[in-house]
Amino acid sequence: VIRSAVTGVGSYLPEQIVTNADLAEFVETSDEWIQERTGIKQRHKARDDQPTSDLAVEAARKALADAGKTPADVDLIIVATTTPDMTFPATATIVQRKLGCPVNIAFDVQAVCSGFVYALSVADGFVARGHAKCALVIGAEEMTRLMDWSDRTTCVLFGDGAGAFVVEPREGQGTKDDQGLLGFALRADGSKTDLLYVDGGPSTTGSVGHLRMLGNQVFRHAVVNIAEAITACCKAANIEIADVDWFVPHQANQRIIKGVGDRLGLNEETVITTVAQHANTSAASIPLAMDAAIKDGRIKRGDMVLLEAMGGGLTWGACAFRL
Numbered sequence: 001v002i003r004s005a006v007t008g009v010g011s012y013l014p015e016q017i018v019t020n021a022d023l024a025e026f027v028e029t030s031d032e033w034i035q036e037r038t039g040i041k042q043r044h045k046a047r048d049d050q051p052t053s054d055l056a057v058e059a060a061r062k063a064l065a066d067a068g069k070t071p072a073d074v075d076l077i078i079v080a081t082t083t084p085d086m087t088f089p090a091t092a093t094i095v096q097r098k099l100g101c102p103v104n105i106a107f108d109v110q111a112v113c114s115g116f117v118y119a120l121s122v123a124d125g126f127v128a129r130g131h132a133k134c135a136l137v138i139g140a141e142e143m144t145r146l147m148d149w150s151d152r153t154t155c156v157l158f159g160d161g162a163g164a165f166v167v168e169p170r171e172g173q174g175t176k177d178d179q180g181l182l183g184f185a186l187r188a189d190g191s192k193t194d195l196l197y198v199d200g201g202p203s204t205t206g207s208v209g210h211l212r213m214l215g216n217q218v219f220r221h222a223v224v225n226i227a228e229a230i231t232a233c234c235k236a237a238n239i240e241i242a243d244v245d246w247f248v249p250h251q252a253n254q255r256i257i258k259g260v261g262d263r264l265g266l267n268e269e270t271v272i273t274t275v276a277q278h279a280n281t282s283a284a285s286i287p288l289a290m291d292a293a294i295k296d297g298r299i300k301r302g303d304m305v306l307l308e309a310m311g312g313g314l315t316w317g318a319c320a321f322r323l
């Protein structure tokens with residue numbers, strides 16, 4: 001069988017760091033409250049003249065170098081983003097131009113914080129069926145652009161960044177020892193739109209809008225539903241939870257990550273967290289966390305990795321692969 005294998009990983013964070021203390025200067029909050037409720041210590045923020053595509057390009061370059069590939073090799077670009085440069089064209093086509101990739105397939109996927117897991121499943125469809133040989137799957141976000149900076153219940157939670165995977169076909173035996181993507185579980189429940197959304201858009205207000213969230217209700221849904229998706233994903237991949245070496249969750253909140261871990265009885269040491277440094281970077285958070293854990297020597301080639309996320313929609317899902 002042909003598997004879609006992750007052959008390169010890269011990420012990029014904008015230079016500017018905003019600490020909790022920085023936020024406390026203009027909104028009624030404190031470093032203690034933010035750390036205790038979320039685990040977040042700081043977030044990165046893009047420059048005014050630095051669009052989402054620029055973050056995506058930096059991450060993509062590093063992922064391509066990691067895979068030993070060049071922009072000329074790329075035949076599919078999928079950008080998972082909820083903060084595109086423009087309403088159209090797709091940020092993926094802007095990335096294609098900036099990287100200098102040949103004419104190929106390029107489009108965006110919009111599933112908010114679950115976007116990277118959704119995008120990876122789409123790339124798998126192309127790669128495993130022979131329609132792409134070198135795919136760039138990028139999560140790139142500037143969530144700080146969607147903040148209402150007077151709303152302390154949301155503005156402390158988010159940050160900017162980008163991460164990318166290179167996905168290439170690899171021959172496998174059809175077993176769980178194969179390198180590559182082994183299984184997915186994707187979910188959406190549109191009846192929960194009101195819990196997490198942006199109050200603007202081209203066909204409604206004509207404006208970009210601000211992020212709105214009923215945080216404690218999102219929290220309640222997250223733990224139960226993510227745990228279910230992880231279990232379903234393992235079943236689809238024909239693996240046991242005990243086969244997973246590393247869990248790389250979407251980095252929204254330390255308490256959600258811990259809640260899911262407790263529910264499934266995961267060993268804390270196997271769960272990668274970067275939420276303290278990155279805050280919630282939506283679709284970028286999983287590849288950012290993955291890259292950090294590869295760079296610090298924890299995740300190694302051959303390890304079994306499980307990604308999971310939940311976001312606006314609500315959407316959620318999980319994906320298992322051997323690196």
Ligand code: ACO
Binds near residue numbers: 216253
């Ligand atoms: N600083 C100080 N106080 C605050 C802040 C803040 N930044 N934000 C809220 N508070 C106050 C509230 O006003 C409230 O005060 P009150 O009791 O006087 O009314 C009090 O803190 C408690 O508020 P809750 O909302 O009940 O606090 P909770 O413990 O639920 O924590 C939080 C809020 C952190 C948002 C939590 O609900 C959460 O993490 N939810 C998950 C949301 C999330 O991570 N979403 C992202 C996933 S999807 C995606 O990534 C797009």
